[in-house]
Amino acid sequence: MMFDRRKEQLIAKIQSFCEAKGLPIQKAELRNIPFSGEWGVALPFFPLAAADRDRSGSVPQHAQALAEALKAELGIPEGFSRLEAVNGYLNLYFSTSEYAKEVVTSVLNESNRYGSRPGSGKPTMIEYSNPNTHKPLHVGHLRNVILGGAVSNLLEASGKPVVRVNYIGDIGLHVIKWMCNYEMYHAGEEPAADKMRWMADLYAEADKRFSEDPAFEHAVRAYFARWDGGEQHLKDLWLLTRAWSMEGFEQVYDLLGEHFDHIYFESEVEEPGKLLVEDLIKSGLAEDGRPENPVIIDLDKKLGTKEEYRVAVILRSDGTSLYATKEIPLAIMKFSDYELDESIYVIDVRQSLHMKQMKKVLELMGYEWAPRMRHLAYEIVNLPGNVTMSSRDGTVVLLDDLIREATERALAIVREKNPSLSEAETREVALEVALGAIKYPMISRENTKIVTFDWETALDFNGQSAPYIQYAHVRANSILTKAGGRKPERFDFDYDLQPSEINLIEMISHFPVEVERAAKELKPSLIATYAYDLAKSFSDFYNQCQVINASAEIRGARLALVDAARITIKNALKLIGIKAPRIM
RNA sequence: GUUCCCGUGGCCUAAUGGAUAAGGCACUGGCCUCCGAAGCCAGUCAUGUGAGUUCGAAUCUCACCGGGAACACCA
Incomplete structure (x- = not known):
């Protein structure tokens, strides 16, 4: 430069x-x-x-x-x-004219690569989403997916190869409950088109029966025993229903624009985990308290620390596995499957101690890569009145309901604002606007801040929101279309630039720096804020400067600037997983 | 009890230790014969308390106050 x-x-x-x-x-x-x-x-x-x-x-x-x-x-x-x-x-x-031309020219040349650099070096693995099969997704899961996806995008843009992985909870009581209920009350039924919804409804039904009907609870316990006995029929049913659930997740990930490079299942690390626990007991790191007590690693005792690492429980007293049992082999598997620079875990803040323990255990086991495990802790999504979302208490907002509600609202607004669009266009735009609107509040605040979900905010398409940013993109696009769609080949900023256009060029030029910083700090919120500020700068420019009606010598430069703004807004939105429609 | 996170206008949020603390919501009043009003313009109102470090603190340190979370067989 x-x-x-x-x-x-x-x-x-x-x-x-x-x-x-x-x-x-x-x-x-x-x-x-x-x-x-x-x-x-x-x-x-x-x-x-x-x-x-x-x-x-x-x-x-x-x-x-x-x-x-x-x-x-x-x-x-x-x-x-x-x-x-x-x-x-x-x-x-x-000197304004030279600087302006340099910024705009480089954005136009780099186009959708503006703000990114080519990748090189060892990959970083990012584990996120981590849903349980047979259960519904709620807005808490949404924050995780959006955050994990955005951090992945950011690292990629800053030149780091990324491996996106999803660790699926495909075994446990929730699965047994679901299958038992299915066999008793819905045997032979096939999932509806909306698989996510269908699975979720059956889960809610199973969960209700489990807590209200002692006979059903009894049946579930018996069912669990058969499962433990390795009955083939149950295994077949498990594989079938798990596949349904995974297809449901895929539908949601497609909708959200997320994808994963590798799926790890809880079921595949359970047995390796139990074997590892035996090794840990033999090596003297773990203490076997069975049959009365669980298998533990007393980290504070080993390290001479006080109330810092506490005690990690790695196997139940009855020999069944825990979260920690499976977490250890999973971490090892990640580093043996890939030659990783870093292994990032996008998991909510309540698991900070657990993550700290796992990292320390692996370090004590002698794995040189243990320090390269990194927990990206984020705060949970609440409901107004500091109510924690809990499916048991019925205080949960299902992702499905939220997306449906937002899309309906968006559909009505698009029809009202832009009745000339075709039905297909209207639906497409409404979906992009709705998804943007619900994603933006999840990502625009710092990771360490609690998000309080309320319907009013989630469905507000005005003010500092994704639709505002998308709207700026649409207007930029509209100017370019009206100008004939041809890009000026030569332009100069040799005229008296208005403060608003200087400011816009300044904002555009900051994008690569913002990406670097956001990637380094794992803070997509910086990009969410930036995208809004950029859109606002564009609006100021739009209101103060004529483009199409400007004189010939100014017109070309401003068209180029509008195009540069359009590109930068689109690229910024893309990093935080939000689409930029052409029209709306 | 130990540890972690959060305290910024009525509400929600922003601000690589740096100049005049920036937006949104809500409220009030304006603006569509002018590239699209999901927009624009104008107005009122803020760094929990007290010390410390520094030329300079919303930001760093300590104490306190208020809110949340984690801490042996949930994930």
């Missing part, structure tokens, strides 16, 4: 200025100017002033004096329009 080179030249000059004055140059760092309307870089002189032994007066005063001194020394470097020493900062403003 031309401006990178100019910056380097500038930094060299600043360095010689600092050396001449005996100032610690390592403390000189360029940053963005917070005000809009013009662009450039700012150099704060406070650290230099504080370190200067020849300082006269207060630090801010001296910073201002230094800024002025450097300003006088630099004159006006090539590529800059003016310099300004104010409030202890030296602000260096770029």
Whole structure:
């Protein structure tokens, strides 16, 4: 980039200025100017002033004096329009036309690659979604899927290959309940077209019977014993119904635009887990308390820590497996299946201690990669009044219901706002808008903050929301279409740029930096916020600057800018799993 | 009891240790003969408390207050 080179030249000059004055140059760092309307870089002189032994007066005063001194020394470097020493900062403003052209040109050239870099190196594995078969998905699962998917996208965009994996809970009491209920009351029935829904309804029915009908509970226990006995008929039924459930999940993942590279099943790590526990007992790491007590690893005792790692329970006293039993072989399997740089777990914050224990256990077992396991902890989704979602208490919002409700609402709005669309277009747009609207609040806040779900917010298509961003994209698209769809081959920003278009170009140019930061910190919320700010900048521009009706010399440049904005909005939305419709 | 997370206008959220704390919702009043009003413009209102570090703190440290979570056989 031309401006990178100019910056380097500038930094060299600043360095010689600092050396001449005996100032610690390592403390000189360029940053963005917070005000809009013009662009450039700012150099704060406070650290230099504080370190200067020849300082006269207060630090801010001296910073201002230094800024002025450097300003006088630099004159006006090539590529800059003016310099300004104010409030202890030296602000260096770029020549607008060159900078604008450079930004817009590179966005148009890179198009849908703008903001991403090619991948290289060892892959990072990201485990997320992790649903239980035979059970419905609720909005808590949605946050996990959206977050995991977005983090995967971000890492990919920042140049890391990614392996997306899903760890499916395909065994346990919930499965037995479902199958027992099915055999007793729905034997031979086939799933409805909406498999997710059908499975969920039967699960709710089974769960209700289980808690209300002692006879059914009895039947389930007996059924479980037959399962443990390895009865072939039950195995066949399990495989069949699990496949139904997986097909249901696939339907939902397709709808959400998610995919996985590898599926791990709980059932495939259960036996290896039990074998590992025996090894751990033999090696002396684990203590076998059976038959009265479970098999444990007393981490605090082993490590000499106090109430930090606590006790990890790795096998029940009756010899049956626990979550932890299976987690250990799964972690090992991941690193042997792939040569991983990192193994990320997207799991809610309540499992932080458990994750910390697993990592430590694997470290004690001698796996060099254990430190490369990383828990991405996120907060749960609540209901108003700090009500935790629980299917047992019936305080749960099913994903299915939410998507249906949002789509219906979107459909009505699209019909009202844009009646000229065909039925097929209307449906497609409504779905994209509805999904965007329900995804956005899940991803736009920090991972560590609780999301409180309420229908009003989830179905609000105004304000800071995905539909607002999508709408900006649609309007940009609309201008380009009206202009004839042809892209100007040559354009220049040699005219007096309006503050709103300078601001828009500035926002567009920040995208790659935002992607890097979001990837590094595993924070998709930064991109969600950025996408909104970008859309807002575009709206400002849209309201203040004419494009199609502009004079010939301005028109080409503004069309190019609109196209660059359109591309950047679309790319940003894509990273957070939201589609950008052409029309709406 | 130990540990972790969160406290920013009436409500929800934003702000790589840096300049004037930024938006949304709600409320009030304006704007469709002008590239689409899911929009735009204008208005009122905020960093839990107290110390510390720093030239400079919403941000870092400590204490306290308030809310949530985890802590031996759920996942």
